Amino acid sequence: MIEKVCSRFIYNRNYVAKDINFGVGAQAAMLEGVSEVAEAVKTTMGLGSKGRNVIVEKSMGNPKVSKDGVTVTNKVAGDGNTHRTLQVHNMAVDAVISDLKRRARTISTLEEITQVATIFANGEHEIGELIARAMERVGKEGIIIVSDGSTLDNELEVVEGKGMKLARGYISPYFITDKKTQKCTCIFTSLNFPSNKSVETIKSSDLDVLQELQNPLILIYGMEISNVFSILDMFALVEREKREVLVVAEDVGSHAALNLFFLSRNLGGSKQVCAIKAPGFGENRRANLEDLAILTGGEVIYKDPNRGNVNMEMFGTAKKVIVSIDDTIILHGGGDKKLIEERCEQLRTTMEKSDTMFEREKAQERLSNLYDIAVLKVGGASKAEVGERKDMVEDALNATRAAVEEGIVPGGGVALLYATKALENLQTQNNDQSRGIQVIQNAIKATTLTIASNAGFDGSLVINKLLEQDDCNLVIDAAKGTYVPCEFVDMMKTGIIEPVKFERTALVEAARSSDLLLPTTTEAAADYWHRSYEDLEFQSNPPPLCRGKREGLEKEKGIGGKEEIERCDFGRVEKEKGIGGKEEIEQCDFGGFGV
Numbered sequence: 001m002i003e004k005v006c007s008r009f010i011y012n013r014n015y016v017a018k019d020i021n022f023g024v025g026a027q028a029a030m031l032e033g034v035s036e037v038a039e040a041v042k043t044t045m046g047l048g049s050k051g052r053n054v055i056v057e058k059s060m061g062n063p064k065v066s067k068d069g070v071t072v073t074n075k076v077a078g079d080g081n082t083h084r085t086l087q088v089h090n091m092a093v094d095a096v097i098s099d100l101k102r103r104a105r106t107i108s109t110l111e112e113i114t115q116v117a118t119i120f121a122n123g124e125h126e127i128g129e130l131i132a133r134a135m136e137r138v139g140k141e142g143i144i145i146v147s148d149g150s151t152l153d154n155e156l157e158v159v160e161g162k163g164m165k166l167a168r169g170y171i172s173p174y175f176i177t178d179k180k181t182q183k184c185t186c187i188f189t190s191l192n193f194p195s196n197k198s199v200e201t202i203k204s205s206d207l208d209v210l211q212e213l214q215n216p217l218i219l220i221y222g223m224e225i226s227n228v229f230s231i232l233d234m235f236a237l238v239e240r241e242k243r244e245v246l247v248v249a250e251d252v253g254s255h256a257a258l259n260l261f262f263l264s265r266n267l268g269g270s271k272q273v274c275a276i277k278a279p280g281f282g283e284n285r286r287a288n289l290e291d292l293a294i295l296t297g298g299e300v301i302y303k304d305p306n307r308g309n310v311n312m313e314m315f316g317t318a319k320k321v322i323v324s325i326d327d328t329i330i331l332h333g334g335g336d337k338k339l340i341e342e343r344c345e346q347l348r349t350t351m352e353k354s355d356t357m358f359e360r361e362k363a364q365e366r367l368s369n370l371y372d373i374a375v376l377k378v379g380g381a382s383k384a385e386v387g388e389r390k391d392m393v394e395d396a397l398n399a400t401r402a403a404v405e406e407g408i409v410p411g412g413g414v415a416l417l418y419a420t421k422a423l424e425n426l427q428t429q430n431n432d433q434s435r436g437i438q439v440i441q442n443a444i445k446a447t448t449l450t451i452a453s454n455a456g457f458d459g460s461l462v463i464n465k466l467l468e469q470d471d472c473n474l475v476i477d478a479a480k481g482t483y484v485p486c487e488f489v490d491m492m493k494t495g496i497i498e499p500v501k502f503e504r505t506a507l508v509e510a511a512r513s514s515d516l517l518l519p520t521t522t523e524a525a526a527d528y529w530h531r532s533y534e535d536l537e538f539q540s541n542p543p544p545l546c547r548g549k550r551e552g553l554e555k556e557k558g559i560g561g562k563e564e565i566e567r568c569d570f571g572r573v574e575k576e577k578g579i580g581g582k583e584e585i586e587q588c589d590f591g592g593f594g595v
Helices: 023-042 081-086 094-103 110-120 125-138 228-241 254-266 282-296 337-353 357-370 383-406 414-423 431-454 459-467 488-494 500-517 533-540
Strands: 002-005 008-011 018-022 054-056 064-066 143-148 155-159 164-166 184-186 199-201 210-214 217-225 245-252 273-277 316-324 328-333 373-378 408-410 474-477 482-485 497-499 522-526 563-568 573-576 584-586
Touching: 094 408, 094 414, 094 500, 110 125, 110 383, 110 488, 125 143, 125 155, 125 373, 125 383, 143 357, 143 383, 164 282, 164 357, 217 228, 217 282, 217 316, 228 245, 245 282, 273 316, 282 316, 282 328, 282 337, 282 357, 337 357, 373 383, 383 497, 383 500, 408 414, 408 500, 414 431, 414 459, 414 474, 414 500, 431 459, 431 474, 459 474, 474 488, 497 500
Parallel strands: 143 373, 184 210, 217 245, 245 273
Antiparallel strands: 002 008, 018 522, 054 064, 155 199, 155 373, 164 328, 210 316, 316 328, 408 497, 474 482, 563 573, 573 584
């Protein structure tokens, strides 16, 4: 039950109002919602400055101005959401996808990847070059992470080999040996290591404060180390091995950390001991420890070790460990390559079958720890600028990867427009199928029509001009209002390209959405309260007392014929002369209302 009081709504906590529609009314309501989103998104479609901006209001923080369809809706596959949302009224067919693949141009060389990445990065050659270098270093399967930078410059950090980056640094400055430079470099001189660097930092000084362990043993402890005596037997083995030690535990108490420091100074053979906390929480933390055990060839210890069950096989190994104040990088773990690959395949399956974005992100984060890592740090003069440029870099990276994976086609919706000719030869058996083909043709023309309209041209004239070409060899340059050939050199020069994957996924998702919406004949929506302008004005200047209809209150006869008068002072509703003549006062935590 909802009562109107002083231009406000009072909710009954036990019931939620529902708006239920059936048949044509349900389909009309869903179509209205889809159309509103499509109208907002399609204004962003265009080349360069021809696409319009959309202001996205957020529940917290300042509104965000964007011309990216992904931001206006949600991120699913790069920035193909602009096409998908516009075409969600219709369906896609295999004939169109086959025609797209036939026209695709493959991208393989470093120079081509740089050109494509620069185009998708709005012409910023520096970003395009960094993306191409990152893809060259880590490969198609490698993980490239886009993060906020701390300087004005854009930076690339690459960790080679089967390495893991943990978002935890050393737990205490006691583990730093050089007080002047805030560094601790411990080299195990009896082994020879490759001279090439495993960490490449371009314009970066993030690893200035670090600790390096060469060929260390890695103790993976799945419990809290409250005192050092619980792992003393493990260090007895370390003393004989004369190896450095990295301790990764669920938690390390302050006294245990101090004891580990003194223990490292008293172990004659051990060069250095460093301790960090395991990243994550709950099940995610346990999964990270198990990943680390597989990478390093060690074992996660979940019980107090004693002399009866302690052996060197419990320790993991790595060629190098770099520990800074913020994170830990483990390079070239000593785990079995077959087990590592099986773990990676398991995580890929988890990403594909997961139902929630949180689980997919965590699985991708764990997968990145087992593959080569490249981190693109986006710089800027302010937090707002970094956030905007970060979105642009992520879109450019997704588009470039999609282009390398499936190739590119002429942009501006022209590839889809020319694919309508492939539908003309399809045989239909009845009028319904013919109308279905016509619906599909109209849907895939919508991209070019919208881009031309946003640029200020007559979309119908542009479409007719392009379809007149027998060889389908023209594309519209909406920024200049001219037509250019679809040759590869011309496409690269003008930047009018689109990944085949974006066009294909847009069509496939549109078909799936249509299959879901068209058969739907019943729709139920919860009627939630939203603050209006009057609500905000009421909150800023609440009247001291509202009584009677003159102040916007309604008087009703209560149970037993007694009159009930409600008084509202924002956050409190008092009912006077309630049931039995007793005064009832209720306080509501939701929105400051009482019932």
